[in-house]
Amino acid sequence: MTERLPLFPLGTVLYPGLVLPLNVFEERYRRLMADLLAGPEPHRFGVVGIRAGRETAPTGLEPGTDPGGQALAGFGPDPARALYDLGCVAEIASAETREDGGYDLIATGTTRFTVLDFDASGPYLTAEVERLPEVVGPEASVLGQAVERLFRTYQKRLAGARESTVTGLQELPDDPMVLSYLVAAASVLDTADKQRLLGAGSASERLTAELALLRQETAVLAKLPSLPAVELTRQAFNPN
Template sequence: MTTARLPLFPLNAVLFPGLVLPLNVFEERYRAMMRELLKTDESEPRLFAVVAIRDGHELAMTAPGMPDPAAALHRGPAAGFGPAPLDSFHPVGCVADAATIRERPDGSFEVLATGTTRVRLLSVDASGPYLTAETEELPEETGDGAGALAEGVMRAFVNYQKRLAGARERSLSTSDELPDEPSVVSYLVAAAAMLDTATRQRLLEAPDVAARLRAELKLLRSETAVIRHLPSLPAVDLTQTPTSPN
């Protein structure tokens, strides 16, 4: 399998292939990463690996634009992640391609990246100005019955969206508005459904597309049943996705 050493960007979120990730980069270790990525010619991909932080390991500064003064005593690329950073992260992440990196006057960065391929973390190196990881690309296996499962997931997702949004105009009205390629459907639904980080991580790590779709079908039916009994859910707030700070 293909391996590569990439800059590592830990988040309290899961990135999926094909999904867009906006970032507000203000910590020095991640500023250094973006400055290095900017050295790559615009015609080449500016790649880094995004990995979700395990529950109970989040000690790094994450407030958008407002670093925690108490955390400033702990410096360096592995600050907040302990003596063995690899143990602080989920084992599977996603490579991101930074299409846009804009430096602000204060030295922070506004970044817009897109997920590309899944990778497994093999090791983490904290010897430089920012974390890097040796990564192994994971194959995208389709699995049995992915096409039929994708159709079922699309129907369930449309029903879920209508329930969540109270059948307002912002909800999807027909499955024609969703893609029909099974892997794309699987990642779109994983990112768009109201799921916690641990559940999203399990979907990212699914052994193949069919397994991911089967899990999503079960989740969507369960969540839709819950929403049906909670008609007062604040749908507008729930369906908004905030910018991810570093």
């Protein structure tokens, strides 16, 4: 079964169960949000990642602007070349209209989708999408335990390399599906790796990939006396 969703391209990856704060100020996305909020609940839109080299805006900034407010190139007549065709449905949990006409939103990732067809003919980008099923997969619980142990080691080494304290999660979820998405969101990986984790066919496949990535990243961190200062994207986990 397919459906049409308005799209909000971002330079980050949204996962099911994760919270996404958004500062909406560009005109086309104001229009998108106004149309959504004027319609029936639940208010949903699709978040898709922007391919490397096309956008550098972090969470909270929207396509078309950079952190300094400078205009960036649009997506052109063929969004499929600039955007990933795998994304996540975002459901608006709260929305506040600002005096300048923009919006401050809190949205939550719900389900993954694949884009069947982009449509750039309207005031904002839309797409025909098909939602993807969630499959746990074999030995997910065992894999989850291994990922949890390695993720804690990774957090400690990351904090040490950045000369900071570990302020991450004290308790991790037992559900292997939820754990797989949380680790994917909380790990410092490039967009391509995060997209591959989003697209994994099952929680087991995602956890297996995370084991390999965490081993690689942890080994690199162990050899570095310090890391360049970077502002890590923080996404709060929503267990509901």
